[in-house]
Amino acid sequence: MAAHIQARLDELGIALPVVQPPVATYVPFVRTxxxxxxxxxxxxxxxxxxxxxxxxxxVSLEDGQAAARQCFLNVLAHLNTACxxxxxxxxxxxxxxxxxxxxxxxxxxxxxVNGASDLAVAIFGDAGRxxxxxxxxxxxxxxxxxxxEAIFEVR
Amino acid sequence: MAAHIQARLDELGIALPVVQPPVATYVPFVRTxxxxxxxxxxxxxxxxxxxxxxxxxxVSLEDGQAAARQCFLNVLAHLNTACxxxxxxxxxxxxxxxxxxxxxxxxxxxxxVNGASDLAVAIFGDAGRxxxxxxxxxxxxxxxxxxxEAIFEVR
Amino acid sequence: MAAHIQARLDELGIALPVVQPPVATYVPFVRTxxxxxxxxxxxxxxxxxxxxxxxxxxVSLEDGQAAARQCFLNVLAHLNTACxxxxxxxxxxxxxxxxxxxxxxxxxxxxxVNGASDLAVAIFGDAGRxxxxxxxxxxxxxxxxxxxEAIFEVR
Numbered sequence: 390m391a392a393h394i395q396a397r398l399d400e401l402g403i404a405l406p407v408v409q410p411p412v413a414t415y416v417p418f419v420r421t422x423x424x425x426x427x428x429x430x431x432x433x434x435x436x437x438x439x440x441x442x443x444x445x446x447x448v449s450l451e452d453g454q455a456a457a458r459q460c461f462l463n464v465l466a467h468l469n470t471a472c473x474x475x476x477x478x479x480x481x482x483x484x485x486x487x488x489x490x491x492x493x494x495x496x497x498x499x500x501x502v503n504g505a506s507d508l509a510v511a512i513f514g515d516a517g518r519x520x521x522x523x524x525x526x527x528x529x530x531x532x533x534x535x536x537x538e539a540i541f542e543v544r
Numbered sequence: 545m546a547a548h549i550q551a552r553l554d555e556l557g558i559a560l561p562v563v564q565p566p567v568a569t570y571v572p573f574v575r576t577x578x579x580x581x582x583x584x585x586x587x588x589x590x591x592x593x594x595x596x597x598x599x600x601x602x603v604s605l606e607d608g609q610a611a612a613r614q615c616f617l618n619v620l621a622h623l624n625t626a627c628x629x630x631x632x633x634x635x636x637x638x639x640x641x642x643x644x645x646x647x648x649x650x651x652x653x654x655x656x657v658n659g660a661s662d663l664a665v666a667i668f669g670d671a672g673r674x675x676x677x678x679x680x681x682x683x684x685x686x687x688x689x690x691x692x693e694a695i696f697e698v699r
Numbered sequence: 700m701a702a703h704i705q706a707r708l709d710e711l712g713i714a715l716p717v718v719q720p721p722v723a724t725y726v727p728f729v730r731t732x733x734x735x736x737x738x739x740x741x742x743x744x745x746x747x748x749x750x751x752x753x754x755x756x757x758v759s760l761e762d763g764q765a766a767a768r769q770c771f772l773n774v775l776a777h778l779n780t781a782c783x784x785x786x787x788x789x790x791x792x793x794x795x796x797x798x799x800x801x802x803x804x805x806x807x808x809x810x811x812v813n814g815a816s817d818l819a820v821a822i823f824g825d826a827g828r829x830x831x832x833x834x835x836x837x838x839x840x841x842x843x844x845x846x847x848e849a850i851f852e853v854r
Contacts, residue, residue: 413809413813413816413831414813414816414817414819414820414827414828415795415816415828415829415830415831416828416829416830417830418830419791419793419794419828419829419830421733421734421791421793421852422577422732422733422852423576423577424576426793426794426830426850427830428830428831428832429831429832429833429834443803445683481574481576483574483576483581484574484581485570486832488832488834490682490835491682491683492682492683493598493682493683493837494683495682495683496683496684496685496686496687497685498683498684498685499568499685503568503569506568506569506570507569509569510569517569518569518570518571518574519570519571519574520570520571520572520573520574520581520582520583520693521570521583521584522583522584522641522643522691522693523584523685524584524643524681524684524691525645525681525682525683525684526681526682526834526835526836526837527648527681527682527800527801527802527803527805527835527836527837528755528801528802528803528804528805528806528808528835529806529808529834529835530806530807530808530809530833531806532806536832536834538830538832540581542576542577577732578731578732579731600838636729636731638729638731638736639729639736640725645837646837646838647837647838648753648837648838649838650837650838651838651839651840651841651842652840653838653839653840654723654840658723658724661723661724661725662724664724665724672724673724673725673726673729674725674726674729675725675726675727675728675729675736675737675738675848676723676725676738676739677738677739677796677798677846677848678739678840679739679798679836679839679846680800680836680837680838680839681836681837682803682836682837695736697731697732
């Protein structure tokens, strides 16, 4: 079996981010049975926070979507490590949890988190369709605009 | 084995909501092994948001509880699809996650989410007793007052 | 096999809190297959809330960390019950979910939740290293400063 998902990433012009070492006593992912649970990821790019601030205040919908997309790329980088570099071992994306830092008046959380969900489907196809919760929170670590956690089934 | 849970629903006078098709690239539920993970549900009824606004501001405790109850009904409708229409395949409710849109001064989140928890136990009995987290959030999609996600064990 | 984890708790001078009975229709934990899901715990100590208020307002970073630590102790007390009093049956800490009640300007959520994460590793060693999400929320039950939920793999 060829490396389908890697080929799909190449097709989409996506290079996985370099995995960052954990900065605390937690780890980027845990595998239990056939599930990989990935820790909450921020929109870090090149070692820096790419999108800071809050939706409904200083962060536009487009920037929020880009933040969610970047979070998913960071999730994917850790998943890749969990799968020993073979993303074809991913059976499916099970669940994405999207936390959107926002003003109390903001209501477009689904559109923001679609930045991650759409990429999941673009990469994994039907296996990328997942359960999801998207909520608005008071604030996030480092003043990030979005945080994304994920569960995958792997073989 | 008779259809116990359907009979219980009838006894309680509960008709499951009509399942709404997904509006984004996520799906209403995912099954992995013996777990069904249901996406965050809003208090939609008849295609419209039944309870908008925030607890501790414009939404009363009673309306918040009704919203949580409605969320659980929507969860149940998707679970029913996941079980091919046979809710007797539900082994137990594993976890409910309740997000309550509220003012920073609000502190009665458990009472709100009980609107869902009490219904779970009314329908499933001891198998309806679940682990739970209930938190207050800055805002929710469409300005909903409550969002509820759920995990079930099924056979 | 000796009771390693109990010995480790003794070494650390940690006595597990007395388990509180559930106050609603949910339960403190659910076991499904090899996973134990523990309900969201507040920083209760001796039957009272130990740390109330919000980070970035009236609660200091140190008090927030102490709150997260206390939450983990309460998680542990329920896990102990789930394991019939034998914590050596814990295979690993899978995931901690930390909710920090805070001002919209607060950004040190990871440092707060480390109060729980550091204790997990102190007690369980490498098996204590876990996936994690830490977010800031508008408010929590009883005006608690922190709420912590957890998933463990057990044998």
